[in-house]
Amino acid sequence: MEMQIQETVVQEAIEKTGFGQFNLKIASLGALIYTNVVISIISIGYVLPAAVCDFEMTTIDKGRIAIAPVLGSCFGSLFWGFLADLKGRRISLMSALFLQSNSEILMSLVSNYWALLSFKFLSGFAIIGEIALLFSYVGEFQPAKYQKKILSWLSFVMVAGLIIVPLLAWAIIPLQFEYRRHYFFFRSWNLFVLVCAIPAEILGIWLIFCPETPKYLAESGQTGKLLKVLTDMYVENIRGTPEEFYRTLENSEYPALIELANSCANKSTSKEEKAPSKKKLCTMLKDFKKQRQNVFKAPYLKRLVVLCICLFCTASSFYSLLMWFPELFQRFAHFEALHPNQTASVCSISNKNSATNTTMIKNSFDCVQEINTSVYRSALWQGLTTLIPNILLPLLVDKLGFRFFAVTLLGTSVFVTSGLYFAKSYMENVILSCIFLAVMSTSLSVMYSFLVILFPTNIRVFASTISVFTSRIGTIFGNVTFTYLIDDYCTILIVTIIAQLLLAATLSLTLRA
Known part of the structure; x- marks a missing residue:
């Protein structure tokens, strides 16, 4: 109960800092980081068909590369939750960005399949x-009135990643160049991976100059730093002076805020700023255990179980198709080149090409693997289509709520996925894939936003860790089922995806935010 009161007090202090340039700066950083996440996730979809000859890959080999980052994320979801509680949101987020960037830079330079797999795992x-x-870092700076809108706009700006990646792939991968020396080679797809790794490095440097969230500083007892961050927010948003902010705190109805203002006036916080209270690992483990105990109580247990199931099903369905759309479009282009004026569905095309897809490509030096330009055009249309629901979400979320969007979008995806089974032309599949990507990308953003809305700060780290870990398990499940079913059991694959989406849509009716 004490921690909930503390969160209320800090939220009241945030309300008094207003809303303005500081909040927009943090939100912009968050949107760019989310865009970087999307770039990293979907860029591998263009590497698979481009590097197939260099590594002599079968469908199973491609599946390992698609699954490797997801498997890494399963271990990472536990690690980052602990680190965020031990060192704070900012340090943890910054460390993650630098690790991702450096891993992908090294991945662009390796010429061995298993080394590529290892660095993608680290990414x-x-x-x-x-x-x-x-979402926690951005959300914990925002006044309650603007929190939902800011979290919703993150998903809108994230759409830039869905547009940027096919454009970059289209501009770089078709380039005809190669550097080869002994066991090392560097081709256009290596350059593409290298370029996609740069944004994470830049954003990590940006975070060095950003503050920790007020709620974490309050939790860890760093009142000196807390007051400084709140004051900086007030000055940047309101264009007022620190003294005016102190007077605002003194007029508050919360004794803790009055005491915070008085501590500054008495200059008693300098010692705290030099030696802030930091959590020890054993203390943090006890806190994590306490969070676990609290989250297993009503009403949070039900919320966590429902959200975990929804995230599992949504991530499994979304990522299993997201990372494989370029491969599917490439198969369509290959089929149409061999069988002009014939129609086919996703399943029939995979069955007819299964022999090609499961045969090792020998003599990779002489092999030429070009991605058809229609693949880039189709992916670009997918990215542009996602603008529509991601514009509507922040504009209407206050009126309709996250639950409305979750149910509506997931319900739409059920019908779209069903349509993929019956679509008989390349254009029909492109249209349906555009709608699928649009509604599912927004659905996943809504699910992650629920983490901030449904759980208070004192149990949010534990809830986020469990929820995100569940989503990663779902992603692995989705990619494994896709890898092993697409060539020979495509119908079962589509039915499985439909069932998951239907379950997620139904359970979303119980989420209230």
């Missing part, structure tokens, strides 16, 4: 930290 380990901490 996934880092990416999950960004996802798990991003």
